[in-house]
Amino acid sequence: MLWLAHRRELLLQAASQLRSYDLDPGLIRPGVPARPDAQVQVASVASLIRREPPPADLVVVDECHLSAARTYQRILAWYPAAVVLGLTATPCRLDGRGLGETYEELVQVAQPQQLVAQGHLVRPNVLAPATVSLSDCMVIRRGDYTPGELARMAERKELVGDVPEHWLEHGHGPTVVYATNRQHARAIQAAFCTHGIPAGYLDGQMGENARAAALKGLEQGGILCSVDVLSEGYDLPQLATVVLCRPTQSLTLYIQQTGRCMRPPGPATVLDHVGNVFRHGLPCADRYWSLTSAQTKGRREPAGLSLSRCLECYAVYAVGLPACPSCGAQRITQLVQQKDGRLLEVSEEELTQQAVIEAQRMSVNKRARQLIIMGWRPGDAWRVARDERKQEV
Numbered sequence: 001m002l003w004l005a006h007r008r009e010l011l012l013q014a015a016s017q018l019r020s021y022d023l024d025p026g027l028i029r030p031g032v033p034a035r036p037d038a039q040v041q042v043a044s045v046a047s048l049i050r051r052e053p054p055p056a057d058l059v060v061v062d063e064c065h066l067s068a069a070r071t072y073q074r075i076l077a078w079y080p081a082a083v084v085l086g087l088t089a090t091p092c093r094l095d096g097r098g099l100g101e102t103y104e105e106l107v108q109v110a111q112p113q114q115l116v117a118q119g120h121l122v123r124p125n126v127l128a129p130a131t132v133s134l135s136d137c138m139v140i141r142r143g144d145y146t147p148g149e150l151a152r153m154a155e156r157k158e159l160v161g162d163v164p165e166h167w168l169e170h171g172h173g174p175t176v177v178y179a180t181n182r183q184h185a186r187a188i189q190a191a192f193c194t195h196g197i198p199a200g201y202l203d204g205q206m207g208e209n210a211r212a213a214a215l216k217g218l219e220q221g222g223i224l225c226s227v228d229v230l231s232e233g234y235d236l237p238q239l240a241t242v243v244l245c246r247p248t249q250s251l252t253l254y255i256q257q258t259g260r261c262m263r264p265p266g267p268a269t270v271l272d273h274v275g276n277v278f279r280h281g282l283p284c285a286d287r288y289w290s291l292t293s294a295q296t297k298g299r300r301e302p303a304g305l306s307l308s309r310c311l312e313c314y315a316v317y318a319v320g321l322p323a324c325p326s327c328g329a330q331r332i333t334q335l336v337q338q339k340d341g342r343l344l345e346v347s348e349e350e351l352t353q354q355a356v357i358e359a360q361r362m363s364v365n366k367r368a369r370q371l372i373i374m375g376w377r378p379g380d381a382w383r384v385a386r387d388e389r390k391q392e393v
């Protein structure tokens with residue numbers, strides 16, 4: 001068996017898990033002598049690509065949403081007869097495409113709500129400040145914002161100045177701020193310093209030493225302002241707070257970024273300055289994935305995207321709750337609903353009315369199906385069912 005991963009942390013985790021099942025895995029990673037005789041090999045993708053491939057009839061790919069990358073495809077091509085098992089929390093590529101080119105079947109083993117109930121995940125408290133303009137929260141199908149669009153959005157001054165203030169009020173513990181570009185990350189770092197809060201900075205172009213120093217600061221409970229680099233490929237310490245200052249259309253990126261604070265024990269806080277929660281729903285929302293067009297399916301939630309924002313503390317929560325789970329405030333909320341790709345603020349009455357209309361439509365469909373079974377033509381059945389309903393109302 002061959003176990004593939006791309007981060008040190010994941011390789012070591014896999015090896016230690018395998019040992020707990022009395023297996024003795026060989027490691028294929030820099031600075032570790034190869035043990036070609038071992039039946040099970042745990043390999044870093046970057047190291048394996050330069051070495052002799054070990055024999056395997058089962059290949060496990062950790063974080064398999066990366067499988068489409070050239071290195072992974074080259075390695076998988078060495079094993080045409082092997083069973084390939086991919087593992088991931090986001091079975092979808094960053095651009096929203098499904099994994100159907102590499103995998104034949106998708107098995108969803110658990111939903112986030114279940115994992116929260118079992119204590120494997122912590123439900124984060126999500127706060128979206130009042131400056132998040134809902135009319136900006138357009139939802140498009142595929143791809144993400146262009147660097148130009150991101151740079152324009154980052155110019156809004158509340159996307160820099162409000163960040164430390166909000167963090168002082170609600171943030172805690174090791175924190176990563178996801179900015180739109182380097183200039184934006186630097187500006188947020190400076191804003192933290194103006195408030196007397198030391199903050200580090202990290203981007204993908206920094207040297208080994210500077211990077212290690214930045215990550216060390218984070219480990220000691222500091223704040224790190226970063227560009228996309230931290231969502232992938234970094235061994236991060238456990239985060240307590242995630243600050244979203246980079247709007248994204250990518251559900252995968254959103255789940256990866258927010259997921260960084262959701263490991264137990266918690267508490268976990270997400271400060272969303274760009275309305276990603278209104279684009280993608282709460283981080284712990286149950287989702288339904290498929291191997292094709294995973295993003296569209298992943299977005300579909302059973303009850304639709306109806307969220308409340310508490311106007312007392314800005315916590316965002318599911319519309320069905322009687323009071324704000326964060327501060328206990330009742331009814332001082334703003335209801336948010338998605339319609340034709342736009343987000344709208346709606347009143348509670350409007351929402352109730354829509355629920356009634358929806359229920360009526362459901363019952364008309366049900367009655368029409370009954371009539372069809374009784375032998376009516378579909379068009380007539382639907383007309384009759386609708387007329388019957390009208391008479392009742």
Ligand SMILES: [Zn+2]
Nearest residue numbers: 310313324327
């Ligand atoms: Zn509240």
